[in-house]
Amino acid sequence: MRHEQIExxxxxxxxxxxxxISIGGLVEIVPLFYIEETIEEVEGVRPYTPLELLGKDIYQREGCYLCHSQMIRPFRDxxxxxGHYSLAAESRYDHPFQWGSKRTGPDLARLxxxxxxxxHVQHLTAPRSVVPESIMPNYPWLLENDLDYSDVxxxxxxxxxxxxxxxxTDxxxxxxVERHGPELADQLDIAQAEDSLLAQAKSANFDGLAGRITEMEALVAYLQVLGTMVDFSQYDEGYFAEFR
Ligand code: HEC
Incomplete structure (x- = not known):
């Protein structure tokens, strides 16, 4: 009877x-207000260096997330x-996060x-030259374009x-310095952003080109840090070790 009255x-x-509906909404939203407590601190997770950060921006610009996820779910397959499933803390400094929802290509979370x-340089320039059956697009301009780091x-x-x-601030x-050590703290200092970007590009030389800093340099720096911040060998002893 009541039902009919309502309908x-x-x-x-x-x-x-x-x-x-709002009960469902609250259940989803309220934990986000306590996000600082929801995401636990995990040793090793740090913000991107200026070079890696620009690489991430290029990753977004080129729409790599349309074909690649960055989230390994906790299923055996x-x-x-x-590799080890992704931790929430590993994307805490990603704005926006790059979890993605489509895997035309493989997941890149532990790349x-x-x-x-x-x-990487070869693969991004011409994927089919290293993986003949690949359907990934060529990105040849990454090597041609100089990296614009004026706004880093x-x-x-x-x-x-x-x-x-x-x-x-001091x-x-x-x-x-306390959290990440002096060397990294220098790189995370906004006032020194350009200098530390140039130093990182020069010492690692991700694009293999001497004397130039290309967009490729930043993108490869970013790809090479994905999933490497946490040292899982400390935790892998039990369950995961069995399958290695
Ligand atoms: C149209 C879909 C598509 C887009 C867009 C795309 N990829 Fe891919 N990607 C693939 C496919 C398919 C593969 C698997 C074949 C291969 O290795 O080329 C792949 C493989 C890769 C691999 C090798 C992964 C591994 O573990 O072997 C990397 C790295 C990669 N892509 C990076 C990128 C980056 C960076 C971008 C953006 C600049 C990008 N992809 C854009 C489809 C795509």
């Missing part, structure tokens, strides 16, 4: 529908293929260190606003 009274039906820099400090400032601990710098 024939559209005002009441709408009000009750809203009440029911996933971690046998890709870092899997291939050499030279392999602004990009870091913007990320600082959403909680990435790039330092802009206090922030000291906190980073």
């Amino acid at each position: 024939t009274n559209s005002g009441l039906l709408i009000a009750l529908t809203l009440v029911v 996933e971690w046998l293929r890709y 870092g260190g899997k291939y050499s820099d030279a392999w 400090a602004d990009r870091m400032r913007a990320l600082r606003k959403v909680g990435v601990p790039y330092s802009a 206090e922030g710098y000291r906190a980073n």
Whole structure:
């Protein structure tokens, strides 16, 4: 009887529908207000260096996420293929996160260190020259375009606003020295962004080109750090070790 009263009274039906839906909404949304507590601290997870950060921006610009996910789910078939499942903390400094929803190509969450820099340069320039059956597009302009790093400090400032601990103050710098060590703290210092970007590009030379810093350089720096921040050998002893 009550049911009929509700269904024939559209005002009441709408009000009750809203009440029911908002319970579901609250259950999803409320934990996000406590996100700082929801994501646990994991040793090794750090913000991207300026060079890696620009690489991530190129990854987004080129739409790599349309074919590649960056989230290994905790199912056996996933971690046998890709490695340890992803931790929430591993994408805490990704704004926006790159979990993706489509795997035309393989997941890239633990890509870092899997291939050499030279392999990436070759593969991104002409995927079919290393994987003949590949359907991935060519990205030859990454080697042609010089990297525009003039706004890297602004990009870091913007990320600082959403909680990435790039330092802009002495206090922030000291906190980073404590958390990440002096060498990395230098790289996370907004005032030194350009210098540390140039130093990293020069010392690692990700694109193999001397004297030039290309978009390829930044993208490969980013790809090579994916999934490498946490040292899983400390944790792998039990369950995962069995399958290695
Ligand atoms: C149209 C879909 C598509 C797009 C867009 C795409 N890829 Fe791929 N990617 C693939 C496919 C398919 C493979 C598997 C074959 C191969 O290795 O080339 C692949 C493989 C890869 C691999 C090797 C992964 C491994 O573990 O072997 C890397 C690295 C990669 N892609 C990076 C990128 C980057 C960076 C971009 C953006 C600049 C990109 N891809 C854009 C489809 C795509």
